Amino acid sequence: MKIVIVGGGWAGCAAAVRAAKAGAETVLLERTDMLLGTGQVGGIMRNNGRWTAAEECIAMGGGELFQLIDSCCRHKNISFPGHAHASLYDVGKTPGKTEQYLRSLGIHLRFQSRVTGVELDGSQLKAVKLQDGTRFSADAFLDTTGTAGPTQNCTKYGNGCAMCILRCPSFGGRISLTGLCGIPEMHGKKADGSIGAMSGSCKLMKGSLAPEIVEQLDRDGVVVVPLPPELCEDHLSLKACQQYALPAYSQNLVLLDTGHAKLMTPYFTLAQLHKVPGFETARYEDPYAGGKGNSMRFFAMAPRDDTLRVQGMDNLFCAGEKSGLLVGHTEAIATGTLAGWNAVQCARGLPLLTLPDTLAVGDAVHFVREQMKTEEGVRKKFTFSGSVLFAHMKERGLYTTNTVEVQERVAEAGLTNVFAGEQISHDKNRT
Ligand SMILES: Cc1cc2nc3c(=O)[nH]c(=O)nc-3n(C[C@H](O)[C@H](O)[C@H](O)COP(=O)(O)OP(=O)(O)OC[C@H]3O[C@@H](n4cnc5c(N)ncnc54)[C@H](O)[C@@H]3O)c2cc1C
Secondary structure, three states: OEEEEEOOEHHHHHHHHHHHHOOOEEEEEOOOOOOEHHHHHOOEEOOOOHHHHHHHHHHOOOOHHHHHHHOOEEEEEEEEOOEEEEEEEOOOOHHHHHHHHHHHOOOEEEOOOOEEEEEEEOOEEEEEEEOOOOEEEOOEEEEOOOOOOOHHHHHHHOOOOOOOOOOHHHHOOOOOHHHHOOOOOEOOEOOOOOEOEEOOOEEEOHHHOOHHHHHHHHHHOEEEEEOOHHHOOOOHHHEOOHHHOOOHHHHEEEEEEOOOEEEOOOOOOHHHHOOOOOOOOOOEEEOOOOOOOOOEEOOOEOOEOOOOEEOOOOOEEEOHHHHOOEOOHHHHHHHHHHHHHHHHHHHOOOOOEOOOOOOHHHHHHHHHHHHOOOOOHHHOOEEOOEHHHHHHHHHOOOOOOOHHHHHHHHHHOOOOOHHHOOOOOOOOOEO
């Protein structure tokens, strides 16, 4: 039994872990030369409701990547505007540690393997093909190609290619597996109705900042520098991550220590930045043109059901940003875990798992799908860490930082260690 996953971001890595642990021969195809996709420049975990979602996944037996990330953190339990009990993983070490872990599970990692074609038999996907014609057949497939770029979209809907970590000009841009199968996809919009959203943070080279800023970042994980009104740049409405679209993020420079100095704004004009004390010699680490713009995201999301199967296909599943307007590593890992599990269930001819809405993850998978049916909903972004989805979690009493409470909730749903067990055919929560 073989599973092929296209896209090695957090969603694809989580799906690969689940499929391999369930006993499938697992192949992960990634177009660049590194894992984690946009996770190579992220790092914020466990802030607000992400804490609950991570603990739920652990209680369901799908917590390997959360535990690996916990072991790669530079800071734990920190607060910054609007966000409590956050962890910051080290963006330098985490991609390599994840690669080692996936290899230890026997997952076949294929880098510089950009999928550009498919072989279909009606609604069955038979094989995917790389640019050079290499063919990979499987029993079930995952589309975890994300929604960011390529360069044409960043040029058309943003401020041009800002030379971000996705490195489209070098490796070729994102290509959607769902799109290759001929399934019409959905676009996210900004509040004003225009297509796409700009990635919400840029990274400064720590060594280019004043030593006292670097010391505080290394010690506390966070530095907040108030801006004089004439230097404030308001890019909040452009942001993919609406949880950071608070006034504090335009009135201050908010820096977080992920190895880089992560500046919580999509971009900031370099000449303006150089006027701020301590930033006189600042330069960008990612994207290189962070003074001008950032990558654009939320193009081409797959229509799917709550098992994360792509609608119109029998054996294709999706996760991460591909599965809807879900922003974040936690969101990608949680959906990747469910989709990876269900891909194996599908390949074995067993019923698919739907997570109940008594769990934060199950509720989010369902809520986002429903919201995306409306014009208002496609203008929003959803994350456990803030904005609409966190408010919804709190309304439904799903947000907690009490591990025992989370474990009890998972037990009541009959899902304790479900992802760690044998593939199963009993009926509770299964469709
Ligand atoms: C600058 C930035 C900062 C962020 N910071 C944070 C943060 O601090 N905390 C947080 O929780 N979230 C953060 N996010 C959001 C988070 O990174 C994403 O929402 C999440 O990681 C998406 O994961 P994914 O696997 O769905 O997609 P992606 O990370 O986009 O991964 C998709 C992968 O698929 C590959 N791919 C695409 N097409 C093909 C193809 N045809 N063949 C083979 N491979 C292909 C790509 O190369 C890529 O590696 C940030 C995002 C950005 C851009």
